[in-house]
Amino acid sequence: MMTVAASRELKDGSVCFVGIGLPSEAANLARATHAPGCVLIYESGTVGAKPDVLPLSIGDGVLAEHADSVVSVPEIFNYWLQAGRVDVGFLGAAQVDRFGNINTTVVGPYDSPKVRLPGAGGAPEIAASAKEVIIMLRHKPRAFVEELSFVTSVGHGAGGDSRKELGYTGAGPTALITDLGVLRPDPETRELTLVSLHPGATADRAREATGWDLRVADETTTTDQPTEEELRVLRDLRARTEEAKKA
Amino acid sequence: MREVGLREAVAEFVRDGDAVALEGFTHLIPTAAAHEIIRQGRKDLTLIRMTPDLVYDQMIGMGAASKLVFSWGGNPGVGSLHRFRDAVENAWPNPLEIEEHSHAGMANRYVAGASGLPFAALRGYVGTDLPKVTKTIAPIKCPFTGEELMAVPALNPDVSIIHAQQADSRGNVAIWGISGIQKEAVLSARRAIVTVEEVVEELTPHPFQVVLPAVAVDAIAVEPKGAHPSYADGYYDRDNVFYEAWDPISRDRGEFRSWMERHVLGTEGFGEYLEGVRREGMVAK
Numbered sequence A: 001m002m003t004v005a006a007s008r009e010l011k012d013g014s015v016c017f018v019g020i021g022l023p024s025e026a027a028n029l030a031r032a033t034h035a036p037g038c039v040l041i042y043e044s045g046t047v048g049a050k051p052d053v054l055p056l057s058i059g060d061g062v063l064a065e066h067a068d069s070v071v072s073v074p075e076i077f078n079y080w081l082q083a084g085r086v087d088v089g090f091l092g093a094a095q096v097d098r099f100g101n102i103n104t105t106v107v108g109p110y111d112s113p114k115v116r117l118p119g120a121g122g123a124p125e126i127a128a129s130a131k132e133v134i135i136m137l138r139h140k141p142r143a144f145v146e147e148l149s150f151v152t153s154v155g156h157g158a159g160g161d162s163r164k165e166l167g168y169t170g171a172g173p174t175a176l177i178t179d180l181g182v183l184r185p186d187p188e189t190r191e192l193t194l195v196s197l198h199p200g201a202t203a204d205r206a207r208e209a210t211g212w213d214l215r216v217a218d219e220t221t222t223t224d225q226p227t228e229e230e231l232r233v234l235r236d237l238r239a240r241t242e243e244a245k246k247a
Numbered sequence B: 001m002r003e004v005g006l007r008e009a010v011a012e013f014v015r016d017g018d019a020v021a022l023e024g025f026t027h028l029i030p031t032a033a034a035h036e037i038i039r040q041g042r043k044d045l046t047l048i049r050m051t052p053d054l055v056y057d058q059m060i061g062m063g064a065a066s067k068l069v070f071s072w073g074g075n076p077g078v079g080s081l082h083r084f085r086d087a088v089e090n091a092w093p094n095p096l097e098i099e100e101h102s103h104a105g106m107a108n109r110y111v112a113g114a115s116g117l118p119f120a121a122l123r124g125y126v127g128t129d130l131p132k133v134t135k136t137i138a139p140i141k142c143p144f145t146g147e148e149l150m151a152v153p154a155l156n157p158d159v160s161i162i163h164a165q166q167a168d169s170r171g172n173v174a175i176w177g178i179s180g181i182q183k184e185a186v187l188s189a190r191r192a193i194v195t196v197e198e199v200v201e202e203l204t205p206h207p208f209q210v211v212l213p214a215v216a217v218d219a220i221a222v223e224p225k226g227a228h229p230s231y232a233d234g235y236y237d238r239d240n241v242f243y244e245a246w247d248p249i250s251r252d253r254g255e256f257r258s259w260m261e262r263h264v265l266g267t268e269g270f271g272e273y274l275e276g277v278r279r280e281g282m283v284a285k
Helices: A002-008 A022-032 A061-065 A073-082 A123-129 A203-208 A228-246 B006-013 B031-039 B054-061 B082-090 B103-115 B182-188 B240-251 B253-265 B270-279
Strands: A015-018 A039-042 A088-091 A132-136 A173-177 A181-185 A192-197 A215-222 B019-022 B045-049 B065-070 B097-100 B119-122 B138-141 B148-153 B159-168 B173-175 B191-200 B210-212 B219-222
Touching: A002 A022, A002 A132, A002 A173, A002 A228, A015 A022, A022 A039, A022 A088, A022 A132, A022 A228, A073 A123, A073 B103, A088 A123, A123 B103, A192 A203, A203 A215, B006 B031, B006 B191, B006 B219, B019 B031, B031 B054, B031 B159, B031 B191, B031 B253, B031 B270, B045 B054, B054 B065, B054 B082, B054 B240, B054 B253, B082 B240, B082 B253, B103 B119, B103 B148, B103 B182, B159 B182, B182 B210, B240 B253, B253 B270
Parallel strands: A015 A039, A015 A088, A088 A132, A132 A173, A192 A215, B019 B045, B019 B159, B045 B065, B065 B097, B159 B191, B191 B219
Antiparallel strands: A173 A181, A181 A192, B119 B148, B138 B148, B159 B173, B173 B210
C-alpha cells in the first residue's frame, strides 16, 4: 500500500530524482502504470532510466542500459539538481522529524555514535534543490522522532518560513508516505499532519508509532485501495527482480 | 604512461601516509588494486571516495587507513559496512578519523581539484549539521550577487586509482557505461594508476564513452575481472551473491581476518583470489 500510495504522487512527465529501495520501487511502479513519461534520474548519472527489474544498487547496469543518457556525477548534481531541473525528489530516511528534516548520518552523539549510518549521499542536495520532495518511511517511534540526532537533509527546517530563509528554492517535503498513511505539511506552520489513512489503519495506531505528538487533520480521508492493475504490475516487477537476483 | 604489473605500480606509486582515492560509482570498482595495497601492507592512508563500499571496508578492517573522506558508506543493496562501523564506533583495529560530505560536495571538490582551483562553491549544506562537524565546509558570499553559498576545498589525492574497460597500445584509457567521478578523480590526482580489463590495439568508440588520454595516467596494469564483485559493462555483471556473502563475514572480527588472510594476504594476485572465492561458493554461477 505504501509503494502504491507513493507512486500515485508522481505525475506523468515529471523529472524525478530517485533514491534506492522503496522510492525506486514506487517510481518504477508509477512509470509502469499512470506515468509512463516520467524521467527517472539516479545519482550514479543515469537520466531517463528504464529498468525492467528494480536495481539493487544505485549504479546497476540495468539503469544505464536503456537510459536516455548517462552523465558524470558532477553533471547530475550541478546541471540537473542544483540548477532546478528536477521536479520531484523521492527519498527514504533513517529518521524524520515533524518538519520533514531527515537524518541518515548517526543515531546518538556524532563523536561516539550509537549507530553509524551510511551518511548523506545525494540526499542533502535532493532535499535542497528538487522543486518538491516526497519522503517514504515506515511508521515507527524510533524513526519518527521528536528530535533528530543529526540533520543530514533539510525539510522545512524549524517550520514556518525557515526553509525559505535558508535560501532554498524548492518547496521542500510535500508528502511523507508511511505504511499507515500520508502526512502533508500544514500550509503555515509546515508541521507534518496526518491527512490520509491507508485501509485498515487508524489515527491512534499512527499516533502510537510517532515519537512526537502527531497532528491529525480534522477529517482524514482513506487512501484508495490498490487497483487490480497496480497490484499486478507491482507483483510482476517484484517477481522479475527476484528472478534477476538469483541469476 | 607505462604498462606495468599491478604489484610494481602499487610499490612505486602508493606510499604510507598518502591520500589515496580509489573511485568507482558502483560500476568499475578497482578491487584488484585495493587488494594489492593491503597485500603490500600500506599504513596510515587517508582514503578518499564518494561511496566507500566493500574494498574500503576491507582496507579499514586491515588497519590500512587512519582517515576516511567520503559521502556515503554502505554495502549497496545489502546494508551496513561492519568494518567501517566498528572503526568509527569502537576504534577497531585503530581509530578512524572521518571527514564527511554530501555527494554534491565531494563531486565539486574533485571538480575543483581537476580544474586547478583551490575551492568550489555550491548551494547545499545550509541548515544541515554537516558544516558543524566537517571543517572543510565554510560559507562564502558570491562577489557578484551577494548570495550566501557554501565553499568546499579542492581534492588533490596523492594518487588516484580507477578500473576501466580498455586501454589502447599508446596508453589512452576508455570507460563506458556509468563512469561516475572517475575522470575527475584521475585529473585531480598527483599520480594516477588505471587497471584495465584488457589492452587493445585501437579503441572502438562506444556510447557514453569517456576517454582519458595517456598523458593523464602514470601506470596501466591489466587485471581481468579486476572490479569483482562490482561489474564492468561489456565484460561481466555485478556479483550480488558476493555482496550478500560479505555481510556475515564482515560482521565478525575473527571471521573477517581469517577471510582476508585466506583470500588476500595469502594469495599472489587477483587471479588466485578469484579462484579462491569461486571454490568457496562466494560468487554467482
